[in-house]
Amino acid sequence: MSFSTKRRRKKSVEVGKYGLYFVTPFFIIFFIFQFYPLLNTIYNSLVFTYKNGRNVISQPGLSFGNYSTYVFGSAGGGEFWQAMGVTIAMWLINFVPQLFVSLLFAAWFxxxxxxxxxxxxxxxxMYMPNIVTAATVSVLFYNMFYGHGPIAELVSMxxxxxxxxxxxxxxxxxxxxxxxxxxxxxxxxLMSGIMGISPSYYEAARVDGATSMQQFWKITVPLLKPVLQFTLVTSLIGGLQxxxxxxxxxxxxxxxCVGDTPVQSTRTIVMLIKKYVSxxxxxxxxxxASYSVALFVITLILSLVFVKITNKKQRRTWRY
Structure with missing residues (x-):
């Protein structure tokens, strides 16, 4: 092995070390603020705790008692699944029209x-509402719809x-x-995904006499599938949180009241978790902790199901 080859190999190793130096802070922060809390949450979910006055008592030993009692049992009064149902319902009500309107504007622009x-x-x-804080938007809409708010008054008129x-x-x-x-x-x-589609597809379709609607359904939507999959999964994760x-x-x-049981109609699963953490x-x-782990598992399962469904290969035939 020549001296120049050894020198090049040594230099490449040194460059690799610098890369490790730069990514190390990320792994440290990830371990402290993400991985360790996840493990700690799983551990707490396996330790049965209860209150005796002002004292919190932990039962020794690890078990699935919290899951069988609160998540799948009747001790929680079904509050976990009620909150989960409300969360999924509100996500679906906003995501389905959101995807349709966003895709329409993306194709138009x-x-x-x-x-x-x-x-x-x-x-x-159109992007400006995303910049406004949730606190501002929530208070704004509450005052517009409640009592003598402008929208409530307009509807009343x-x-x-x-x-x-x-x-x-x-x-x-x-x-x-x-x-x-x-x-x-x-x-x-979605606009970034559409702009990544080669214009030659649309040019060939126009030569064949395809209309704008046919180009949208036969070219844009199928080739936008990876971006739509990303949008679906990330929106699901954010919606469940x-x-x-x-x-x-x-x-x-x-x-x-659902039957004889009073429930909060818009309480999400994360709000329910906060109730027992505070x-x-x-x-x-x-x-x-058991509710948090159950939410993590449900989110993971739904994400994998959606990825599996959207990854299903279909035979592509473009006919105009």
């Missing part, structure tokens, strides 16, 4: 034939009424807030 003037201004305007003390009304308003805040972000992601908007809008209310009479670390 990236159309190379019918170019729209002022596209940059439109993109900025038209002979209608908005009662946010009804469960479905609050749920729809919160879903609309989520839609309004995030459709601009989704639109930009929904907390700030429903919490600040009306703190999970209003309370409605200091107070209801604090139960074991219950909160």
């Amino acid at each position: 990236t159309d190379t034939v019918n170019k729209i003037k002022g596209v940059k201004a439109y993109k900025v305007i 038209m002979g209608g009424a908005i009662d946010i003390n009804k469960g479905w009304t609050s749920m729809l308003i919160i879903a609309f807030i989520q839609f309004w805040m995030w459709y601009g972000n989704t639109m930009l992601i 929904m907390f700030d908007v429903p919490y600040l809008f009306n703190d999970g209310g209003p309370v409605v 200091p107070g009479e209801a604090q139960n670390i074991g219950k909160a």
